[in-house]
Amino acid sequence: MTNKYLSFISDEHLFYCIENLHNSYLKAKANVSKKKFYKNKIDTIKLTFDSKFNDLDEETLIKTEINRQIDKSINNSIGTFHEQILGGIKGYEIGNFSGFDLKATNNTLFADIKNKHNTMNSSSAESLFQKLANYADTYKNAKCYWVQILAKNSFEEKWFGEINGKEYSHSRVYKISGDQFYKLISGKETALFDLYKILPKAISDYLSKQEKENKSNNSALDEVLISSKHSKRTILNEITFENYSYYLGFDKLK
Structure with a gap:
């Protein structure tokens, strides 16, 4: 095994x-039919201004x-990408799907990884705290983390405070920013930055090895282009026309 990157x-x-x-991107694009x-x-009207x-x-x-329409599913896949990267560390x-996103093989750490800091409502936050506290209670030597890959600041701190009108705290439940968690897991100070720096080269190297026939077009755009050519619009x-032909005057579009 090599470590070029x-x-x-x-x-x-x-x-x-x-x-x-990459497969998540291709699948998301392929799933966007014209319908x-x-x-x-x-x-x-907005698109006209755009x-x-x-x-x-x-x-x-x-x-x-x-791309805007498929962005939500891709954001979820980005979170999975970070889980998989970190899961490759010895x-x-x-x-x-075991209830946690990442754990130490010796059960001294459990983590739930969110790509952005603001992806949870209060009910989700309460449920997550309870889940992490349960891991901490079950595994007496475990530290349990809510990881925010894209956080407002760089931090590692105990997670406590009011959620849904209840006070929550636990001596081994933490919240942590992405850079600090990458440092914690890898033992390398600038691990997340290092990943960011090598991604353009690594992605280009990966894509250069892919067969051209594996590349996917947007089926919705293909369908629109065909119908546009046929209608001469x-x-x-x-x-x-296809969205608003039932509106007054819109059926006359040429």
């Missing part, structure tokens, strides 16, 4: 994590809108 995980494991995330793209109605004010051609505009393993007019 990072000292704390192998190149093979890094490419495994990148490949899994799904239109499901919540496209705001073509096109003119942001100087975007119509094809780029629609690609941007499709002495740690991912949960695989512009792309934006075609989307407007």
Whole structure:
């Protein structure tokens, strides 16, 4: 096993994590058919402003809108990417739906990893604290962490305070920022920064090895382009017609 990119995980494991995330992107794009793209109605008035004010051609505009729609599922996959990266460090393993995202193989650490600090409401936060406290009570030597990969500050601190009107605290339940958690798990001060720095090169190296036929287009855009060509409408007019032809005057779009 080689360590060309990072000292704390192998190149093979890094490419495994990148490949899994790449597959999530491809799956998300492939799942956006024209029918799904239109499901919540496209705001073509906003898209008109976007096109003119942001100087975007119509094809780029629609690609941007499709990417916006798949962004939520990709954000979830980014969280999984971090879990898998950290699970490749010696002495740690991912949960695989066992109730935790990451743990030390000797049960001295359990973690729940969120990509962003603001992804939970109060009920979710209460449930998470109770889960981490339960791990801490079950494993008497374990420290348990709520990990915020993208946090407001760099920190590692005990998690206590009021949640849903109740006071919560535990001597071994913590919250921690992404940089501090990467440092804790890897033993390397700048581990998260090091990952960030090598990603462009590692992703490019991974993609260069992929077969061209594995590349996926946006099926929604392909379908819109075909129907636009057939109707002789512009792309934006075609989307407007297909979404609002029942509105007064919109059935006359050319």
